[in-house]
Amino acid sequence: MRTRFAPSPTGLLHIGGVRTALFCWLYARRHGGAFVLRVEDTDRERSTDEAVRVILEGMAWLGLNPDEGPFYQTRRYDRYREVIGDWLASGKAYHCYCSKEELDTMRAEQQARGDKPRYDGRCRHGKPKVEGVSPVVRFKNPGEGEVVVNDAVHGRVVFQNKELDDLIIQRSDGNPTYNFCVVVDDYDMAITHVIRGDDHLNNTPRQLNMLRAMVGEGGAVPVYAHLPMILGPDGAKLSKRHGAVSVLEYEREGFLPEALLNYLARLGWSHGDQEFFTLEEMVELFDIEDVNTSASAINPDKLAWLNQQHMLVADETRLADMLRVQLTAMGITPALEGPNLVAIVACQKERSKTLREMAMASRFFFEAPQVYEEKAAKKHLAPEGQAALLAVAAALELLADWSPLAIHEALNGLAAAQGVGLGKLAQPVRVAVSGGGVSPPIDATLAILGRSETLARLTRAATNA
């Protein structure tokens, strides 16, 4: 059992590609097979090193590690030439001397007639060779009969050979083309399951015809599984304008790889009513038979929700490391003797959707507020609030044990003594310490901040009118 993920490095690896890679990977893991990574870079014009980097880095970040590869098609040209030579010699392929202009007019005429534009095979049927023109090579597609694709997700799909034409397998500059390379590679790499995007369903009959030319009658061909497309949040095809960003952008924004994977798995696949899956569960439960057939739009809110769900159960030390990265990106360098990152994670994870959000909400632990949020200050740092701050500072100064519990009891005691609710004390403190009206529970917040920093911020806010 062998699957492959075969991206072309002509654009950034985005969610759609990642979902395909995930399903290939899951299927291989589930069945104890191999997952092969192959970079389809035969389009020299548009392939970039940057795109290759994103593919490799992105997959590594997600843990979608290939068992074999990456293989690069541009390094397999000798093999492609060999096959083309064989086919030319055995009459499975032929040279075509038609110029681009000639082909353009042919297509235009066909379209004007309402026909499907397709090469009419004139060079196959005795059109004389043109001197001084370097020819392309075309594959002789069967003219009759039908090609049946038994697709694992779409079921039986039938194409008529007369809808197809003799496709170019080698350009006039000698470079082989995509549909041909795919066939040679899938054959050479002994791929048993071709899992890829829906947009390739139409290519499959051509590839099947060429594959049969390779394996001969009765030879084994892979199982095909065409996944439904992923659309942007607005339902439009994924593109730069419609939600297509590099997968690495999700890392920068502070998403957990397992959350992204969980989200992507649920696009086009489901297991009853279950929404939350660990990686292990996905491997155990995933099956290509359960993949559905219709395209789906990405929903950023649901991704964010799932990310939080995964943060809630993730190892806090690991999250602390990720939080550190986010803080650093914001220009904050957490000191060893400063606020404890694990403690911050513990109280912030249930109030953050991403680690980036967590970092932004935690900035005040590292930097005293420069200004107080206007509305919050007006409400809580009025003379009455400032008096409360002084009282709290006095109580905390004497505290023997600087722990959340001790702080909690001290504040409760003070509130009881003053005959007010805890909120009357907590809110002014929150504003004094964080600069705004929102923070984790005040006891945990102060415990993390430390006594001297807490007292400094309290007195500053109390005296700063």
Next chain:
RNA sequence: GUCCCUGUCGUCUAGAGGCCCAGGACCCCACCCUUUCAAGGUGGCGACACGGGUUCGAAUCCCGUCAGGGACGCCA
């Protein structure tokens, strides 16, 4: 234009003829909990594209219509 694919709440989906006057999740709203914000809990809003069949019975099967997407390239 031709061929192919697809069509259940706004979105992701469950549903393989009766369990469905359609279930879950995100979003939104309300309430509970509560020191803020959250998290959590409870409840609410909300869909079988349309029209014909088949059947005692259809979201599920068949046909048509409409709508969306894809392919038709010396791109992948």
